[in-house]
Amino acid sequence: MYFSYGSNMSVRRLRRRxxxxxxxxxxxxxxxxxxxxxxxxxxSAKLDTFATDRPQDRVxxxxxxxxxxxxxxxDAEEGVGRGYEEKTVTVENAQGKTVRAFxxxxxxxxxxxxxxxxxKEHALRGARENGLPEDYVQMIESAESVxxxxxxxxxxxxxxxxxx
Numbered sequence: 052m053y054f055s056y057g058s059n060m061s062v063r064r065l066r067r068r069x070x071x072x073x074x075x076x077x078x079x080x081x082x083x084x085x086x087x088x089x090x091x092x093x094x095s096a097k098l099d100t101f102a103t104d105r106p107q108d109r110v111x112x113x114x115x116x117x118x119x120x121x122x123x124x125x126d127a128e129e130g131v132g133r134g135y136e137e138k139t140v141t142v143e144n145a146q147g148k149t150v151r152a153f154x155x156x157x158x159x160x161x162x163x164x165x166x167x168x169x170x171k172e173h174a175l176r177g178a179r180e181n182g183l184p185e186d187y188v189q190m191i192e193s194a195e196s197v198x199x200x201x202x203x204x205x206x207x208x209x210x211x212x213x214x215x
Contacts, residue, residue, distance in 0.1 A: 053153055054114055055154070058174050059173075059177070062181075064176075071121050074181060078144045083100040096165055099157035134158060136158050165195050167205070168198060168205075170196070
């Protein structure tokens with residue numbers, strides 16, 4: 052099981068990376084905050100589950116089941132060892148059951164960076180399509196984002212939604 056909290060909440064984006072991904076619904080990770088501060092290779096900010104150990108802090112994301120043979124593909128896409136590392140977390144699913152899953156956390160942080168508009172769009176689409184609470188969606192939407200100076204990257208990133 053994989054707990055996604057950022058752009059990979061978008062089923063189309065995640066399946067572009069790991070075709071076997073099957074959404075299993077929303078889940079909550081306590082003791083963490085969602086932050087746009089992971090320094091990306093493209094010079095922008097990506098999302099992170101920042102550990103606070105405070106029970107009132109929570110990150111809402113999506114549980115996915117992925118084929119074990121595809122996990123190494125996701126690790127490579129996420130940059131394990133190059134800004135993200137993997138950890139096992141215990142989340143609560145929509146039925147109130149605890150589930151152990153792997154997720155990624157940032158090791159290269161720069162709070163001065165902003166996400167690109169297209170990255171935030173992936174996270175928002177994923178949050179909405181998986182039924183995350185509206186106030187949580189609004190929190191993501193309210194984050195400041197910036198234009199990507201590479202228009203072809205933006206077009207490529209968002210082209211997966213053109214068939215809607």
